[in-house]
Amino acid sequence: MKHITFYLDFVSPYAWLAFEKLPQVLEGLSYSVEYRPILLGALLQAQGNPGPAGIPSKRDWTYRHVTWLGHSLGIPVQMPARHPFPPLPLLRLALACSMDGSINRFTAGTLxxxxxxxxxxxxxxxxxxxxxxxxxxxxxxxxxxxxNLLWANTEAAADRGVFGVPAFEVDGKIFWGLDSLPMLRAYLEGDTWFDSHWQQVAQVPNGLPSAPAK
Structure with a gap:
């Protein structure tokens, strides 16, 4: 049985959609899931990434996209009265239900x-x-x-290569986003594509010029 670590922040609408969709996509497979709340804003800031809300047109698109996805997938999605918002109160409330930084599906779903x-x-x-x-x-x-649990989770996620949420870690491999769920299922089913292509494509040389030294 494979073990999945699901990294999430409650401020992310894609985390909500992935949370609801995960059992259906992985139906019939043997797996376990632990849910680990992380502070998405801190993760993005460390990477110099403004996130969707930092670009007005991207923010508008993101909200249109997630509400359409909810409509098409049959998952209720209503934008909160304000977004984005500082998710710390929710993250800390979730981790008050934790001994080790992980929370159960009931807690994740409630929030x-x-x-x-x-x-x-x-x-x-x-x-x-x-x-x-x-x-x-x-x-x-x-x-x-x-x-302390939140910062430990966020730092550990960054060290593991997590750059956004939702993210799913299995066997040291990171699958990012709602649209990675079919790929995650293929890996759990033993698709041989992963034997060579997973690492091969990561070795493609970067064609952009190096940043000038400061």
Missing amino acids: LRHVWQGGHDALDPARLEALSPALVEQHQPGGDDPK
């Missing part, structure tokens, strides 16, 4: 639905307070500080 269903403000204080009863049985008293 993703909080953001991506209903079109509400994800950081509304009353709504955040209402989340607590839903997660109280998942809370891990005596676990490591959620802030």
Whole structure:
């Protein structure tokens, strides 16, 4: 049985779509999943990547695309009242339910639905307070500080080669994005393409000029 690490940030609509789609795409296969919340903004900042929200036309396209994808896939997606938003309160709330930086599917789903269903403000204080009863049985008293777990998760993800969310790690291989799910399934099924092409294509020389030395 293969083990999948699912890196996610609740601010990402593609993470929500991938969360809902994963069981269907991998139906019939033997696998386990651990969900690891990471701070997408910190990951992007370290890479000098402004993200979709940093480019107005790309931001507009992203919102159109994800709502259309939800429509086409039959997955409810309503943009929250404000986006992007600082996801730290949600990430720390999730990791209050963790001893080791991983969370279960119930916790992940509860927080993703909080953001991506209903079109509400994800950081509304009353709504955040209402989340607590839903997660109280998942809370891990005596676990490591959620802030420390979040930074450890984010740093570990970066070290593993994660550059965005959703990302799925299996056997040291990183699969990125909702549209990587069929590729992930092919790998789990033992597609021989991965025996040579996975590493071969990564060795293509970069044709862009090197950045000048400072």
